[in-house]
Amino acid sequence: MQKIKKLSVFIMFSIIIVTLSILGYRLNSPVAQRVTYIIYCSSVIITLYLLRVKYNNRLHNGILVVFTLALFVIAIKSPLLTLPLILLFPMLESGKSHYFFQFVSWLSYILFLFFFCVVILIRLMGVSVYDYSRTISPDGKQAATVVIYDQGALGGSLEVKHERNLGGLIIKSRPVYRDRLIDLEVHWINNHEIKINDVVIDVSKRRGMIDGRKK
Numbered sequence: 001m002q003k004i005k006k007l008s009v010f011i012m013f014s015i016i017i018v019t020l021s022i023l024g025y026r027l028n029s030p031v032a033q034r035v036t037y038i039i040y041c042s043s044v045i046i047t048l049y050l051l052r053v054k055y056n057n058r059l060h061n062g063i064l065v066v067f068t069l070a071l072f073v074i075a076i077k078s079p080l081l082t083l084p085l086i087l088l089f090p091m092l093e094s095g096k097s098h099y100f101f102q103f104v105s106w107l108s109y110i111l112f113l114f115f116f117c118v119v120i121l122i123r124l125m126g127v128s129v130y131d132y133s134r135t136i137s138p139d140g141k142q143a144a145t146v147v148i149y150d151q152g153a154l155g156g157s158l159e160v161k162h163e164r165n166l167g168g169l170i171i172k173s174r175p176v177y178r179d180r181l182i183d184l185e186v187h188w189i190n191n192h193e194i195k196i197n198d199v200v201i202d203v204s205k206r207r208g209m210i211d212g213r214k215k
């Protein structure tokens with residue numbers, strides 16, 4: 001029972017970290033963010049080890065297909081979070097499912113690995129990502145951060161993210177505007193509205209991101 005409780009803690013911690021990251025939450029301190037990532041990776045590896053070695057658990061290949069599809073989504077949002085989860089398939093694959101499920105699961109996993117390598121190649125080698133500017137709201141609790149995606153000779157794009165400071169420890173971030181690499185004038189009209197060139201965005205309303213490239 002004690003081992004099951006420990007395993008549950010590791011699983012819940014990993015799920016919470018992945019979920020919060022997908023939703024746009026992160027720690028305000030870069031050091032704390034790195035420490036949390038190390039703990040997260042350790043938690044995932046320990047969980048997979050316990051499931052395979054200690055409890056000798058395996059998953060049906062059909063279930064692994066669902067997990068692999070979820071990894072595609074996580075990889076788009078955060079390739080680093082996906083890194084330890086790559087071990088999930090080879091460590092928990094049962095090999096006793098129907099041949100059809102085995103074929104589909106291995107095919108989806110191989111496609112995911114290829115997709116993941118392409119994402120990493122684009123994110124880490126082909127594109128230089130950095131924060132260009134940060135404009136604070138009048139109440140001092142929010143910010144509009146311009147992020148540059150520089151692809152060198154291929155050009156690039158920019159993204160404006162609305163960030164909310166939650167208690168000084170956690171930042172909630174979501175993209176609100178995307179465009180080509182152009183000169184931007186970003187300023188707060190009030191605590192709810194950001195003006196980006198000639199576009200006014202009400203950040204208090206939940207709506208999709210505005211793509212300036214389609215204008």
